[in-house]
Amino acid sequence: MIPLKDMITPVQDSTTIHTSLKEALEIMKQNGWNLLPVTDEGDKLVGVFTRSSLYRMIMDKRDLETSIEEYIKKKVSTLPITATYEEVEGIVRTSRVGTGVVVDHGERVMGLFTKTDMVLSLLKATNTLKEQLETVLTHSTIGVMMTDEFERVIYSNERVCKMLGISTSELHSAELLTVLPEIGQAIKHTDTIQPIKLDRLKAVLTMISYQNERNRVGHIFLFQDLSEVESIAQELESVKSLKLSLQTAIDHAYDGIMMTDEKQCIQMVSPSLLELFQMEQKNILFKKADNVFPQFQLSKVYESETAEVSDFKEINGIKYIVHRIPILQDGKVVGAIGKIMYRQLNEVSELFKKLQKAENKANYYHSQYQKAESAKFTWDHIISKDPYMEKLKKSAVKAAKGRSTILIRGESGTGKELFAHAVHNSSARKEGKFVVVNCAAIPEDLLESEFFGYEDGAFTGARNKGKVGKFDLANGGTLFLDEIGDMSLNLQAKLLRVLQEREFYRVGGTKRIQVDVRIIAATNRNLEEMVKEGTFREDLYYRLNVISFHIPPLRDRVGDIHLLIGKMLTELNAALNTSITGMEPQASAILETYQWPGNVRELRNVLERAMTFAEHGRVQLEDLPEYMVGVRREKYIPTYLPEEKMAESAERNAIENALEKTKGNKAKAARILGISRSGLYEKIKKYQLI
Template sequence: MTPVHRTINKTASLNEAVEIMNETKWNIIPVTDSDGKLEGVFTKSRLFQMVLEEKALTEPIGAYIKKDTVTISHTASYEYLKEIVEKSEVGTGIVVDSDERVIGLLRKTDMVKALLRSSNMLKEQLETILESSQLGVVMTDGEKRIIYVNDKFSSMSKQTKEDLAGQSFPVLFPKVNTNIENSSYVPKVSVGEDQTMLRLSRYKTVTGSKGMIALFQTTTEVEQMAEELQTVKNLKQTLDTAIDSAYDGMLMINTKNKVTMASPPLLDLFNLNREQLLHKSINKVLPQLNLGTVFKSGEAELSDFMEINGIKYIINKIPIKQDGEIIGVLGKVMFRQLNEVSALLKKIEKVENKAAYYQKQLQQSETSRFTWDQIISNDPYVEKLKKSADKAAKGRSTVLIRGESGTGKELFAHAIHSSSVRRDGKFVIVNCAAIPEHLLESEFFGYEDGAFTGARQKGKIGKFDLADGGTLFLDEIGDMSYGLQSKLLRVLQEREFYRVGGTERVHVDVRIIAATNRPLEEMVETGEFREDLYYRLNVISLQIPPLRERKNDILLLTEVLMESLNRMLGSSITGIEEEAQHVLINYDWPGNVRELRNVLERAMTFAENGKIQVEDITEYIVDKVKQAGNGDPSIKMAASAERTAVEKAIFAADGNKTKAARLLGISRSGLYEKLKKYQLQ
């Protein structure tokens, strides 16, 4: 298409038309209305007519416009244009857009140029294909004279293209019958030193005569292909034989989930024949195998035990990949002697579980299991205590953790080790109250061979040896015998000790964390605990408050404990009724968090309504709360619940009084009254 950048209207003068034709060299000018839509054309022949009629240059062209014009849509196809050009006697067509506005001219010269460009492109593409082909190519004209050869044929014949051009094909190949109508095949033709196979075909030349196209392929290439094909056939036969004689069933599907192969044992297992299975959808004939899932996962899968006619079987699904893409799935159905295999697997599983259990026990006994994130609290004092303990963990000093039984002293010890530079070392725990006094020394320091009656032949290393480079946690340090206290003091001071029955000094690098629920100061005064050891242990002291002093943590801990207990008990308790919450909050918890966990475990075991109610809680706790209520326990529970609600709102609002009042649904002044009432300022 020639784009149109200038048009004229009916009132334009002859002079304007002459100027446009002279400038554009067009033989036709589109005449359009004010919207650019076509009204007709002004042709060069009409211009000549006006000149012959001696019209003035200022004369309008309106009376000489040709209105029977040929218009073509800008979306017209090549075939349509070809038909228009062949039938039309008009040399130029007007191209319009979808709104019938003139956008260009289609001239026969434009189409000829486009055809020439297209022909040249096709010619270049064809020559590229022929030159890169492994076939020798020869083309002749209607007189059977060679007009084209490719490089391959030139190389085969040992002649240049220039020498071959114009030669007679029958003279060059006298034994080849060239008098054919369409095509023929010659199995053996000599070209230079090569033996080739020839495919001879006819084609229509430009002049209408029939030329020839000859394709030569060397027999060595064909023989190689035949050998490769035979190799593939042999491999297929070998594979088929292996599959047919396989001990277990085998099945293969393609990307369309169609069965492409099935072994006899598989057909026997499912009582099918090949016709019922081959080329059928696996989802219809054997949907239980579920082989198609491998296309999504891309990984091999092993099914659980399945059963048919009392025979148990399992399926190993294996993806078949080519160039990184899955092109099929192989299903191996194993069902022979699976009872013996199953029994063996159970034995192996038991052994593995036992080994895993002992490994876990060993790891738990020698590594810390808790971090600061697992010590749950909203209490400001506990949060401050965690920060102080975390700072203490970075040093080497001995840490003494104090608090009532069940407050979480061991959790703090684990967390201190986990955040210290010794975190990669061992964390060894010794409960001083649980080991008999006469064995404490050998447990701490170990013993040599024959140190005492009943001792192991090769001796035994102690807890200090095990904790070398790590941390030794001495729980219930207040229950240690007075005699052992002096030996412990020496280790803490000198970092060395003697094994029981030994004479060689053992040097260790151990950090001590001690814990007790006993009043060590009073024990020092009464002579039950060495004063020098007390000061040696009490370098950094951490006092964990009892649960009764941090009531805000009761419900928070309850939520966390219920989650773990649900998993352990297999229960599905979703919460605690409000009255039961009041009981928990107003109980003093002498056993602290440990007691809270035991009470919750008992309540969750007996709960029947999805939530813990008052009747699910141990009676002695409910009775103690009622006795402490001084009359009506429900009044004190209500007050406690109100205090808890205020505390939660303040915490949720991050100290913002206005926001907290809005959460509680009361005024700001009302909130200040409650803060004053419960001394929460």
């Protein structure tokens, strides 16, 4: 009900014993009050000045400026602000006073309370309650109709009007017998009737009697729409049918199945599960799943809300796995299913192993294919502290961002291919393929088909379905042409067309193939001399030489030798399964003063050989190749020769020693020197060695 503080009239003006008759009269007139609460300096109530007090002062002919102190009524009935509605109602019923003073627990005046205040508050509350009730009845799914003592309709909501097919205006004041003649006789003999079915309305009717203010009996009728009840009943039947179907499926399930509710209690269990664990249904139904089957750990899915499969478990020598499945409704777990798979699990396991083995094999081949056509190295793999090399790397990083052709020059073994890998990996094409073609390693008659591929039946012995060329493979990526100086003039012309037109024809084909390929070329040959001699096309040279980088030989960056040795020792220990911790000072001195005609590649080969033969945990002088130590070293590092002649002499002597050691086998000699076979041929030609 309404609290007292919401029904009182607040007192704004303060009245004390010193207030004059004139001031009291003005306050009472302005507010329309019958009394004034009189307070002390602390706002505590000391009495009241009533209308009768006012009359007595006038009758005593007191001056308007006279204090009201002598006429204050000090015996006052008060109401506490915390009084309940029932307490206030009891006081109002028995009190002869029309106005009461409301105080707090400290006797401070909070306001005035009159019977009029209570009536207005109750009227306001009644109207609010009436509006709320009408809102409820208007939107109710139950039809409501009310009659007076004369059986005339005095209220009806929209629902009952729709059910009866009568408008609100027609139903109001209508006779009940004309609206519902089938129940007119029933209400004459009883105040209430049991719910009856009305076929005409498809509803169930309930009647309640009431007494009005004249103690006359009226009736309230409640109509429950049967169509809603029938819909609920049909839904219930569907649920019962679904449960029966589900129970039948569980009973005949091949594997064990258990179902729990939102409280993790077992609701259904299949006979096959009971058979496996040798249990009876009556002993596990409606019990906590984790208490009965703790090994299933079904409670996990209530927390994770994700289906999961357990590891292999075993009972009585029979292996099984548990598939835990949450049942979700509106994003909340309302139950779970535990599926226990154990029948023919061994066969399934074997099939799974075979499938996994096949997948692993396929993944391996796929990864190998990906590796074959992808760049493996980045700038971090190029180890150097030489200022020129650092500057070269920074320039190459900038060049990598564009799409211009790059020409990498340098002696064999300086790391030209490593540079090409790093350029690709720092370019916008790094997600594309990186295809390598060694122009010196492929026979001349096959180089064109390797580049451009060939169509079906292009020549005798070709594949039935043709072959895709390197340009096709590198489409959208980078094509690295190593040893570009060894390419024939005929193929140089075709390569020039691809670089200019970005298109080509397959061998034996007539269809024009469009490609988007970035070219990175590398060579250890003097292309300018070759252009003068007519063995390399001048127009191709300028097409390739857009951006050129020259990688210095290892002898020009002696400071990197020690750095490279440390890095290679770590890598080779892992590859050779050795445990070499370092090098003896004599061996280290030889390596740092040697001219390295085979550059970094030769350094790696020498270290690999030395680490293989090392027996003392550190590389000794005797572990190095013979041509690098002893008397022979004097042959190729004469102190009286200029620096260029010293390098050539050292390179020539190293080649002679390698050929002598391998008895003229150029492939073995190239491996010892750490250079390519084509590079060895060039140097033999250069030094006129037979």
